[in-house]
Amino acid sequence: MPGNRDQLRVAMIGYGFMGAAHSHAWQAVRRAFDLSAVPALSVLCGRDRAQVEAAASRYGFAETSTDWRDVVTRDDIDVVDVCTPGDTHMAVAVAALEADKHVLCEKPLANSVPEAEAMAKAAEAAQWRGRRSMVGFNYRRVPAVVLAHQLVAEGRLGDLRHVRGAYLQDWLVDPAVPLAWRMRRESAGSGALGDIGAHVIDLAQYLTGERLSGLSARARTFISERPLPSGPDVFLGGQGGTTLGEVTVDDAVVMHGEIGPALATFEATRMATGRKNALRIELNGSKGSLSFDFEAMNELWFLDGDEDRRINGFRRVLATEPVHPYIPAWWPPGHGLGYDHTFTNEIADFVQAIIEGTDPEPSFADGLQVQRVLAAVEQSAADNAGWTVVGTG
Amino acid sequence: MPGNRDQLRVAMIGYGFMGAAHSHAWQAVRRAFDLSAVPALSVLCGRDRAQVEAAASRYGFAETSTDWRDVVTRDDIDVVDVCTPGDTHMAVAVAALEADKHVLCEKPLANSVPEAEAMAKAAEAAQWRGRRSMVGFNYRRVPAVVLAHQLVAEGRLGDLRHVRGAYLQDWLVDPAVPLAWRMRRESAGSGALGDIGAHVIDLAQYLTGERLSGLSARARTFISERPLPSGPDVFLGGQGGTTLGEVTVDDAVVMHGEIGPALATFEATRMATGRKNALRIELNGSKGSLSFDFEAMNELWFLDGDEDRRINGFRRVLATEPVHPYIPAWWPPGHGLGYDHTFTNEIADFVQAIIEGTDPEPSFADGLQVQRVLAAVEQSAADNAGWTVVGTG
Amino acid sequence: MPGNRDQLRVAMIGYGFMGAAHSHAWQAVRRAFDLSAVPALSVLCGRDRAQVEAAASRYGFAETSTDWRDVVTRDDIDVVDVCTPGDTHMAVAVAALEADKHVLCEKPLANSVPEAEAMAKAAEAAQWRGRRSMVGFNYRRVPAVVLAHQLVAEGRLGDLRHVRGAYLQDWLVDPAVPLAWRMRRESAGSGALGDIGAHVIDLAQYLTGERLSGLSARARTFISERPLPSGPDVFLGGQGGTTLGEVTVDDAVVMHGEIGPALATFEATRMATGRKNALRIELNGSKGSLSFDFEAMNELWFLDGDEDRRINGFRRVLATEPVHPYIPAWWPPGHGLGYDHTFTNEIADFVQAIIEGTDPEPSFADGLQVQRVLAAVEQSAADNAGWTVVGTG
Amino acid sequence: MPGNRDQLRVAMIGYGFMGAAHSHAWQAVRRAFDLSAVPALSVLCGRDRAQVEAAASRYGFAETSTDWRDVVTRDDIDVVDVCTPGDTHMAVAVAALEADKHVLCEKPLANSVPEAEAMAKAAEAAQWRGRRSMVGFNYRRVPAVVLAHQLVAEGRLGDLRHVRGAYLQDWLVDPAVPLAWRMRRESAGSGALGDIGAHVIDLAQYLTGERLSGLSARARTFISERPLPSGPDVFLGGQGGTTLGEVTVDDAVVMHGEIGPALATFEATRMATGRKNALRIELNGSKGSLSFDFEAMNELWFLDGDEDRRINGFRRVLATEPVHPYIPAWWPPGHGLGYDHTFTNEIADFVQAIIEGTDPEPSFADGLQVQRVLAAVEQSAADNAGWTVVGTG
Numbered sequence A, B, C, D: 001m002p003g004n005r006d007q008l009r010v011a012m013i014g015y016g017f018m019g020a021a022h023s024h025a026w027q028a029v030r031r032a033f034d035l036s037a038v039p040a041l042s043v044l045c046g047r048d049r050a051q052v053e054a055a056a057s058r059y060g061f062a063e064t065s066t067d068w069r070d071v072v073t074r075d076d077i078d079v080v081d082v083c084t085p086g087d088t089h090m091a092v093a094v095a096a097l098e099a100d101k102h103v104l105c106e107k108p109l110a111n112s113v114p115e116a117e118a119m120a121k122a123a124e125a126a127q128w129r130g131r132r133s134m135v136g137f138n139y140r141r142v143p144a145v146v147l148a149h150q151l152v153a154e155g156r157l158g159d160l161r162h163v164r165g166a167y168l169q170d171w172l173v174d175p176a177v178p179l180a181w182r183m184r185r186e187s188a189g190s191g192a193l194g195d196i197g198a199h200v201i202d203l204a205q206y207l208t209g210e211r212l213s214g215l216s217a218r219a220r221t222f223i224s225e226r227p228l229p230s231g232p233d234v235f236l237g238g239q240g241g242t243t244l245g246e247v248t249v250d251d252a253v254v255m256h257g258e259i260g261p262a263l264a265t266f267e268a269t270r271m272a273t274g275r276k277n278a279l280r281i282e283l284n285g286s287k288g289s290l291s292f293d294f295e296a297m298n299e300l301w302f303l304d305g306d307e308d309r310r311i312n313g314f315r316r317v318l319a320t321e322p323v324h325p326y327i328p329a330w331w332p333p334g335h336g337l338g339y340d341h342t343f344t345n346e347i348a349d350f351v352q353a354i355i356e357g358t359d360p361e362p363s364f365a366d367g368l369q370v371q372r373v374l375a376a377v378e379q380s381a382a383d384n385a386g387w388t389v390v391g392t393g
Helices: A017-032 A049-059 A086-098 A113-128 A143-153 A192-208 A339-356 A364-382 B017-032 B049-059 B086-098 B113-128 B143-153 B192-208 B339-356 B364-382 C017-032 C049-059 C086-098 C113-128 C143-153 C192-208 C339-356 C364-382 D017-032 D049-059 D086-098 D113-128 D143-153 D192-208 D339-356 D364-382
Strands: A006-013 A037-045 A063-065 A079-082 A102-105 A133-135 A160-168 A212-220 A225-229 A240-246 A252-259 A262-269 A278-285 A288-293 A299-304 A314-318 B006-013 B037-045 B063-065 B079-082 B102-106 B133-136 B160-168 B212-220 B225-229 B240-246 B252-259 B262-269 B278-285 B288-293 B299-304 B314-318 C006-013 C037-045 C063-065 C079-082 C102-105 C133-135 C160-168 C212-220 C225-229 C240-246 C252-259 C262-269 C278-285 C288-293 C299-304 C314-318 D006-013 D037-045 D063-065 D079-082 D102-105 D133-135 D160-168 D212-220 D225-229 D240-246 D252-259 D262-269 D278-285 D288-293 D299-304 D314-318
Touching (some): A017 A037, A037 A339, A102 A339, A133 A339, A143 A192, A143 A299, A160 A192, A192 A212, A192 A364, A212 A262, A212 A364, A212 B212, A212 B252, A252 B212, A252 B262, A262 B160, A262 B252, B017 B037, B017 B049, B017 B339, B037 B339, B049 B063, B086 B113, B102 B339, B133 B364, B143 B288, B192 B212, B192 B252, B212 B364, C006 C017, C037 C049, C049 C063, C079 C086, C086 C113, C113 C133, C113 C364, C133 C364, C143 C278, C143 C299, C160 C192, C192 C212, C192 C252, C192 C262, C192 C364, C212 D212, C212 D252, C252 C364, C252 D262, C262 D262, D017 D037, D017 D049, D017 D339, D037 D049, D037 D339, D049 D063, D102 D339, D113 D133, D143 D192, D143 D278, D192 D212, D192 D252, D192 D278
Parallel strands (some): A006 A037, A079 A102, A160 A262, B006 B079, B160 B262, C006 C079, C037 C063, C079 C102, C102 C133, C160 C262, D037 D063, D079 D102, D102 D133
Antiparallel strands (some): A252 A262, A299 A314, B278 B288, B288 B299, C160 C278, C252 C262, D212 D252, D288 D299, D299 D314
């Protein structure tokens, strides 16, 4: 192959849905972005040898392994990409950081605050040795979202008054959906809260530059028993058997809270019939407003309150112009991006940070802070919605 | 004038924004609907003689008065329509009911639970004497909203899981808006909560057939001082002077709660820059979902979860067909209705109930129940968002 | 009744759908607008005595008549409002103008160019005697449409490049809809073309300030036979019998043409399944664009091409603010208008023109010009879509 | 690399925008789809050695060449992918087919009907020798579009009445955009017509299963002179110098026509300010309707006219479910696709056809037929919009 760019040798731990998405991104990034170091898919690691080999062939990895402890300490690996369920994040990420690898870890950072604290500590230590770490809140890499972040940072919204966040799916409405690992507390930590609620909380904090300081929350498990899986324990598309098991995480949470000077409402649910992936956020400030829904991910709705009232209204900005974040790497105006581009953009930023020796965001410390919000939500929900201050460590 | 339908002689107390809207409706109803008794605009009553006379001329009332106590006891009056600020609702409505008038009262029913209790009691007593009373939650008369109510009642949504209500306006974003009666506790009772929050709460309960049982809430006054009015004390469009006064009601409230089996979030705010009159509600059930926004009041979005997944999606139902509620009285398909039609439809229902000797809804008892929710919101907000059970009397 | 404003005594000829809409407007206008002369509904005229009396009672007319020739010459009538089918427009309007009445005539102005020419001539003559005439293209009175007109006139669109007009309904998709007067050439002149195509053509010319100079068109009658009416010959909602009759007008027309410097496409159809009243128009200019759809009549979508590309997009302007046309007469922000408000606004303008002694628009000359466009469409369609220059008289 | 799937060795001629898009797709296809033969990016070919080498490094090609005649006859090449401007399509594609390669050719197939005829003839001959050819109308590979095609084919729309197609961009509104090859007749054949009009015409014919039989058209070049490029001759993003050159193709075309039993309107323009990539099509039939806009490419709007009128409306179907075309290869519900997925899906179909020995669509014969429509458009436009029958060869 022609060309002489440096290589970044990547080991990926886990090969499920996130593994597929990340693999696509690790390869696409070298075509889309102009990077001085290009990723090479070196090792794919998973527990089941046959499955990991099939995945490696499909995804384009050079080697496979079934022993992550071995992989993360190999000298010929520069980056470890953690795509496993949450209960193993801490062990893998900390080991990789201690072995002086750069680490990209899927969200939520961990299943508990103590785990996340250990990870943030390891990341901080590794940072002194020049190792970069990032948590995969990929929705921060939607061009329309970055544009929103810029507009807030530039003061276009004025004083923030309202944050209205929701992450609505209908994936668990059907009671026949089997009880996968994501519905068990021991593997997933929490339910809709940790999987999708974490995204909307991170997004709200990223967009506003503020942190949720306190909240009142309520959680619910609408379907308390589900068929145990009769085949592979996959989140979506699995088959259920005849035996039922108890769902030990939430199907939905609702909350209100304070985020900087603003009042906020949040909701995360897998029981919103007809909503497929509606990660929505609206911000209202004294001078303007913004609205976003991932189901139409290339659109940002912006209202400039300073403008002539006669022609004022929410504008549908198609964030697909060369002036928009990430777009120069992609296609002409109006030729929208899809879900996988969030990962490609994320990995481009991660690689660029490694190249430049800067610390990418969101950091493990950011991931820890989200974990603290999740813990506060669970505490308030357990305390009859009592007002709960988010811990600051 | 040809024709020989019976007359219903109407006295209206108050002639502001609501007086204009009701007057329009009292006249339009006789053309749009086929009623065996037709309203006659007999007396308009207000404090300022010159203003009430000008209004009567404009609205088409035969007489004027500045003494409501006299008007509500006149023998030649059948109906009293209460369009004054909330602090006088109880006195006027109770007097009118005791004088054996039918009473239509604007919302919220009162400024406090005790007042509302007195009114509900008077209405119940009058009901035994054949007198009808109704509280003016006019958004129940939007055809799309009634259609939504029907679909829920028919079981098209299955088990209810989520209610997502918001009433968003931006009318008070500008700090130069003067401190009108709606921003003073003594005249208005509460702020966004009572004026627009009451609507979204009533709508949620009407649509679901369930009652809010408990909630956690937070309130905020973002702009605590405003110019005192330099002219007439009108809610919108007034002029402010140089002296500032204290805003003693909320600009915004957020809450979550339980409504029947569902988790709910609610928000009422006058600080949502760019949102003009976004009374929004979405319901998610095990079998379907509904979504409505008054800014597009002729549309109901319905998702039928039982339908073929391949062609499933929220449908934009234009509730302007002859099969839709109230539409036979109005225009051909696609020729939408506006805000004032909600009042005309409401008054048609009220008149029809008087003719038929049935009790119209929402009753004063319904208005009292909403008042109890408002009281619970204020209590929770005062109690650091503590979970608060809604009283049941 | 208190008040001492002058009266304008109105005779209405015809009492069908348009009669109902106009009656509503003649009454509503006095409450909504501050006019120094107020309309009085004096005489309603129609062929069937029983029906016209019932309508008069419902609409609020003082008298009835079955002889329009008598009515239009009565001394106690100031205004004649022509709401009959197109085949009688000329006779009634010319007689009324010659009798020195102000005349409001429904659209299209006539069923043929010669008829329209006679009417325009009569209107011009009457104008010298201080009599006003106007043709009822009511969609010019939608606030969002007037706002669009203003923006074009102010040069906000720059050089006009494209006009994209369509009027889509689905009212005749069902072959069981009976063959009403609107589907017969002798009574209606043409089909979708004259009834709804006339509206979109008028709107395009009004908005752009330009005239269609030439065009190529194609017409089609998809359902060539329909049941003859078994009851009243009403356009919508009638019953059909077992005998079929021939539809002698178009169900749909398509065309492209030149309007000033712009390329245009137009379509008018009653066979667009699912489209209820989609009167749509989009304008693209060198500096901006506008888009409107009557199914969401309170919204104007505006794009300002001069604005920062990063936050550029079509804005959903809710034309319900006090700064918008007609809105000061109506409701607060976001409290949208409906179909009937177009007539009330239209009649307010007509009355104001009579009061001020100015000539209202659209004039009969404007109506004649639209008639010439309709004739050109029919000629091109008959000539295998050949390019046809629109006559200028 | 693990895995033992067969290889398909690909040579790509051209490395501009389409080269980037196709390269991405040739690589992504092996991860996303389960194919028994996997593409290998063997040779990238272009005129400028330095540029083609840089592109090859970026896109992941193993070799480069500057001589397409050599490349298309190499024994170690299985597939030739033609991504050059239209004036070279015929030469490259015919040579490749004659050398027994499978050929994927970008659209429009050629710059003239005779060229397209030669290509279709060569493709037909190659077909007998087992060689596959396809023209790259990639929008046929949008899941929502394929779903629309299926619904029409299943008869869900009934008898087709209307086709409303438009492809709206604003890429040439700015007169400073330099005169690139796409604006010169000798290199591009035509302007908006061939580049984007070809897409909407192909889409209309694909969706309906009908062919445009006749039409009337008008074309316009709004900006007749533009700066000649001062740097590389690229369509978008190039720099213009001070010398002006003549634009020899259309900026916009409008037309109406007949497509099977339906009346159609079409428009293709690069002067629609604010429209970025609005490839729109709406179909109305006797039983239902469909609407699509590529700016929201994951949505299909479907109306089922047979359904209960009370809850009837256009449904926003998110074509991102496992039941939708191509989606099993991609992401979970609601995680939309972007522009590049159309190429990946297209190439998956092409590879699958090669593997299975079937003929993929759209064929070169389909491309030729579109070319004949384009020729008819130009003929009609040159003939003052005269009705023009589309040739059938």
